[in-house]
Amino acid sequence: MGHREIYTVLHELLVSHFQKPFRMLELGCGDASFTAQALVDTNIAAYQGIDLSEVALEIAEENLAAIAIETILLKGDLSNFTNELPQNKPQQFDIIMTSFALHHLDLAQKDSVINNISNCLNPDGIFILIDVVRQENEEREAYIRRYLNDVEQRWSMITPQEYSMVENHISASDFPETQQTLRQLAAKHNFSRVECLYGDRLDTTQLLCFYR
Numbered sequence: 606m607g608h609r610e611i612y613t614v615l616h617e618l619l620v621s622h623f624q625k626p627f628r629m630l631e632l633g634c635g636d637a638s639f640t641a642q643a644l645v646d647t648n649i650a651a652y653q654g655i656d657l658s659e660v661a662l663e664i665a666e667e668n669l670a671a672i673a674i675e676t677i678l679l680k681g682d683l684s685n686f687t688n689e690l691p692q693n694k695p696q697q698f699d700i701i702m703t704s705f706a707l708h709h710l711d712l713a714q715k716d717s718v719i720n721n722i723s724n725c726l727n728p729d730g731i732f733i734l735i736d737v738v739r740q741e742n743e744e745r746e747a748y749i750r751r752y753l754n755d756v757e758q759r760w761s762m763i764t765p766q767e768y769s770m771v772e773n774h775i776s777a778s779d780f781p782e783t784q785q786t787l788r789q790l791a792a793k794h795n796f797s798r799v800e801c802l803y804g805d806r807l808d809t810t811q812l813l814c815f816y817r
């Protein structure tokens with residue numbers, strides 16, 4: 606998956622793109638441990654994170670304390686939250702990011718979330734999507750087989766019980782899109798271009814930037 610490489614790319618993007626203070630929203634922030642590291646020595650002015658897990662948010666609070674900025678952490682569902690956002694906070698954020706959370710939604714929900722994100726970004730804002738993706742023309746079942754093959758081959762310490770848990774989780778909860786579908790959603794919701802800044806060796810994970 607390459608969390609370390611991905612978040613190094615994110616850090617470099619934040620440093621090169623934002624010379625002025627910027628405001629960031631993270632959807633499905635989890636414990637924000639990698640995000641907090643990527644934000645060190647950037648011009649971050651304010652951070653807002655939302656996640657379903659209260660435990661993760663408590664850890665996120667500790668992780669983000671190190672960068673000493675205005676921080677708001679909310680417990681909630683990212684779909685519901687983004688539905689209300691355009692009325693509450695139009696053009697409020699310079700960056701909206703989501704990492705390994707959007708693929709849990711179905712296509713209609715992703716469509717709606719990306720629409721709402723587009724309406725909440727500043728005119729020169731960026732939506733950053735870090736997530737698993739399917740290859741073009743790859744059906745979900747084939748993606749799951751490919752992913753689990755990799756787990757079998759590379760996660761050498763995994764026990765049969767742990768493998769079974771991974772298999773159940775992915776089969777029940779992972780609905781990755783192809784990059785082409787994500788580009789179509791971007792165009793539909795008024796993003797001018799999409800750039801892929803990172804793709805892993807196994808062709809399962811990408812960092813995509815959607816520019817207004």
Ligand SMILES: C[S@@+](CC[C@H](N)C(=O)[O-])C[C@H]1O[C@@H](n2cnc3c(N)ncnc32)[C@H](O)[C@@H]1O
Pocket residue numbers: 632633634635636637638639655656657658661681682683684703704705706709
């Ligand atoms: C795999 S973790 C990724 C955490 C973090 N973004 C990262 O990359 O390290 C996925 C996170 O998304 C959160 N999540 C999943 N579905 C969500 C939803 N509908 N609304 C809010 N958070 C959600 C989970 O609670 C979890 O913390």
